[in-house]
Amino acid sequence: MTEALxxxxxxxxxxxxxxxxxxxxxxxSFEVNAGEIFALVGESGCGKSVTALSIMGLIPNPPGExxxxxIEFDGVDLLSLxxxxxxxxxxSRIGMIFQEPMSSLNPVLTIESQLAxxxxxxENLSGNVANDRAKELIDMVGIPDSATRMKQYPHELxxxxxxxxxxxxxxxxxxxxxIADEATTALDVTIQAQILDLxxxxxxxxxxxxLIITHNLGIVARYADRVGVMYAGKLREVSDAxxxxxxxxxxxxxxxxxxxxxxxxxxxxxxxxxxxxIPDLTDLPxxxxxxxxxxxxxxxxxxxxPTLEETxxxxxxxxxxxETVALRV
Amino acid sequence: xxxxAVSPEQQSIKPETGPILETRQLKVHFPVKRGLxxxxxxxxxxxxxxxxxxxxHGETLGLVGESGSGKTTLGRAILxxxxxxxxxxxxxxxxxxxxPGREMRRLRQKIGMVFQDPYGSLNPRMTxxxxxxxxxxxxxxxxxxxxxxxxxxxxxxxxxxxxxxATRYPHEFxxxxxxxxxxxxxxxxxxxxxxxxxxxxxxxxxxxxxxxxxxxxxxxEQNLTYLFxxxxxxxxxxxxDSVAVMYLGKVMEQGNADDVYRNPxxxxxxxxxxxxxxxxxxxERKRDRVVLKGDIPSPLNPPKGCVFNTxxxxxxxxxxxxxxxxQTFSDGRQIACHKVNP
Numbered sequence: 001m002t003e004a005l006x007x008x009x010x011x012x013x014x015x016x017x018x019x020x021x022x023x024x025x026x027x028x029s030f031e032v033n034a035g036e037i038f039a040l041v042g043e044s045g046c047g048k049s050v051t052a053l054s055i056m057g058l059i060p061n062p063p064g065e066x067x068x069x070x071i072e073f074d075g076v077d078l079l080s081l082x083x084x085x086x087x088x089x090x091x092s093r094i095g096m097i098f099q100e101p102m103s104s105l106n107p108v109l110t111i112e113s114q115l116a117x118x119x120x121x122x123e124n125l126s127g128n129v130a131n132d133r134a135k136e137l138i139d140m141v142g143i144p145d146s147a148t149r150m151k152q153y154p155h156e157l158x159x160x161x162x163x164x165x166x167x168x169x170x171x172x173x174x175x176x177x178x179i180a181d182e183a184t185t186a187l188d189v190t191i192q193a194q195i196l197d198l199x200x201x202x203x204x205x206x207x208x209x210x211l212i213i214t215h216n217l218g219i220v221a222r223y224a225d226r227v228g229v230m231y232a233g234k235l236r237e238v239s240d241a242x243x244x245x246x247x248x249x250x251x252x253x254x255x256x257x258x259x260x261x262x263x264x265x266x267x268x269x270x271x272x273x274x275x276x277x278i279p280d281l282t283d284l285p286x287x288x289x290x291x292x293x294x295x296x297x298x299x300x301x302x303x304x305x306p307t308l309e310e311t312x313x314x315x316x317x318x319x320x321x322x323e324t325v326a327l328r329v
Numbered sequence: 330x331x332x333x334a335v336s337p338e339q340q341s342i343k344p345e346t347g348p349i350l351e352t353r354q355l356k357v358h359f360p361v362k363r364g365l366x367x368x369x370x371x372x373x374x375x376x377x378x379x380x381x382x383x384x385x386h387g388e389t390l391g392l393v394g395e396s397g398s399g400k401t402t403l404g405r406a407i408l409x410x411x412x413x414x415x416x417x418x419x420x421x422x423x424x425x426x427x428x429p430g431r432e433m434r435r436l437r438q439k440i441g442m443v444f445q446d447p448y449g450s451l452n453p454r455m456t457x458x459x460x461x462x463x464x465x466x467x468x469x470x471x472x473x474x475x476x477x478x479x480x481x482x483x484x485x486x487x488x489x490x491x492x493x494x495a496t497r498y499p500h501e502f503x504x505x506x507x508x509x510x511x512x513x514x515x516x517x518x519x520x521x522x523x524x525x526x527x528x529x530x531x532x533x534x535x536x537x538x539x540x541x542x543x544x545x546x547x548x549x550e551q552n553l554t555y556l557f558x559x560x561x562x563x564x565x566x567x568x569x570d571s572v573a574v575m576y577l578g579k580v581m582e583q584g585n586a587d588d589v590y591r592n593p594x595x596x597x598x599x600x601x602x603x604x605x606x607x608x609x610x611x612x613e614r615k616r617d618r619v620v621l622k623g624d625i626p627s628p629l630n631p632p633k634g635c636v637f638n639t640x641x642x643x644x645x646x647x648x649x650x651x652x653x654x655x656q657t658f659s660d661g662r663q664i665a666c667h668k669v670n671p
Binding site: 043044158160161188190191192193197215219220221222241242245255256259260261262264265266268272274277278 | 395396503505506533534535536537538539541542545560562563564566567569570586587590600601602604605606607608609610611612613614618620621622624625640
């Protein structure tokens with residue numbers, strides 16, 4: 001694929017809070033190619049979810065606002081679209097799955113009516129046709145006994161099944177892009193594997209791109225083609241997934257990878273945690289926001305903010321010292 | 330240590346070599362009630378259903394399992410925070426479940442607990458210093474208040490908190506710092522065993538690693554024994570000497586952590602371990618995985634026979650009828666499965 005499906009350019013999303021303006025997403029640029037799985041990783045407050053909500057046009061205003069930048073989806077700038085046209089795209093050409101399926105589903109509507117709803121709205125299907133299609137979708141996401149399930153309410157399903165329903169709803173109109181925001185974080189690990197495999201399967205069948213938002217580096221390693229690592233509102237490293245793990249070039253990526261214990265490591269293999277705390281977004285350090293926790297930081301890092309630069313084909317890093325970091329043993 | 334009568338059986342256990350903590354056929358059952366005013370019991374959830382675990386002095390037992398497996402209930406039952414239906418809990422050779430109230434309080438000095446939620450488990454109206462001092466006041470460990478202050482300061486150093494933070498309130502701390510306060514509080518009465526219930530699952534990855542490293546260091550410095558309850562198998566791998574895998578109230582497999590992780594035998598352990606992605610694409614994408622079908626059954630209505638039979642890839646007729654008992658293998662591992670035999 002030559003042309004990217006989604007192009008996010010210099011996106012700035014801010015929130016006005018009592019503590020001051022929070023730059024939740026600060027000059028973020030990345031592209032998601034057609035058919036690929038792109039992962040945004042980072043810890044709480046890094047801006048990964050706000051990036052996803054910005055793409056969906058779901059930033060609550062006030063207090064939030066996209067102050068500048070562009071989001072181009074399949075050649076169309078989403079930020080300049082009137083809200084009616086954005087509604088036509090949301091839920092039909094871009095689907096989204098959230099962390100907590102119970103609060104994303106309507107508790108007083110049956111599974112059938114919730115699944116049929118996007119089909120009636122976006123595809124103009126009539127009641128019966130939409131219901132038949134809803135049943136097919138339930139079968140597709142691997143929920144047994146679809147005829148019974150259709151008539152049930154969300155509370156009658158398990159967490160994993162609710163998340164399957166969310167995937168069915170998000171895939172109902174065959175979107176070109178599926179966004180999964182911490183979609184498996186609340187699930188048990190055996191269910192998490194089922195749901196992630198399902199998302200990978202359904203998107204690869206339709207050729208859709210998948211944008212995974214997660215804090216779990218294991219999930220990224222298993223599923224993602226490319227990765228963007230975020231910290232304090234900015235993208236710090238964008239890389240092919242395999243390259244990110246083999247040759248991390250940003251000190252934060254290095255620290256993150258050394259912080260996670262591995263299932264296949266020997267007992268007591270040393271962890272090297274990143275020192276210090278995640279900074280408060282209303283009171284960020286001068287220069288690079290990571291500098292107080294960075295072992296490579298030099299004077300320049302405390303004054304100037306590095307921007308994302310290509311360090312080799314397929315890899316972009318925002319760090320003045322990336323060459324030194326890359327050379328470390 | 331204790332004023333209760335010591336039975337011959339108890340005398341035979343030497344605290345230095347025998348297990349510091351042992352449960353035998355431990356059962357914790359919760360009644361399920363219906364009705365608004367006049368309640369009647371309509372069922373029983375067997376949250377912990379006949380569990381035997383042992384922890385040796387200075388070792389860490391990792392207790393893993395998914396939601397509803399009973400791992401948290403088991404941890405709480407040891408401190409009698411949940412009523413135990415049946416079985417025994419022995420701490421340093423002493424039967425815990427029969428201790429009178431005063432003795433039980435004394436025991437709680439020796440068993441500390443660290444909880445998951447660093448927000449909910451600290452009193453918001455107390456300063457960090459007072460939170461850490463409280464157990465020492467309750468247990469009347471020091472006569473002199475200034476001794477308590479000294480000890481609180483020492484504990485702040487131990488867990489990596491700045492002494493000047495003692496006058497602050499919980500909301501002024503980050504999640505990781507709050508967990509350090511929780512750990513300092515647990516250490517305050519000088520316990521020999523710490524029960525840690527999901528102590529890092531609410532924390533960010535980089536902060537998790539800090540707290541795990543703190544647990545590592547404390548174990549060395551203070552000769553602590555841990556019961557480490559967690560759902561994150563990679564973290565349990567890092568901290569544990571031995572490991573017990575629970576599913577729907579029962580232990581499926583337990584043994585030396587190296588053995589269990591390198592060569593899992595129970596079909597559930599195999600599936601559980603293979604479901605955890607390894608943060609390394611080169612390794613992860615070449616792994617053989619067993620992805621389980623279906624959901625964890627409701628603990629209210631567990632399957633007959635082996636509780637894992639609804640999801641087990643190798644279940645046979647017998648598994649739907651007979652409950653498999655744990656069998657001990659030559660390497661000391663205990664496995665409860667009809668299909669795995671010594």
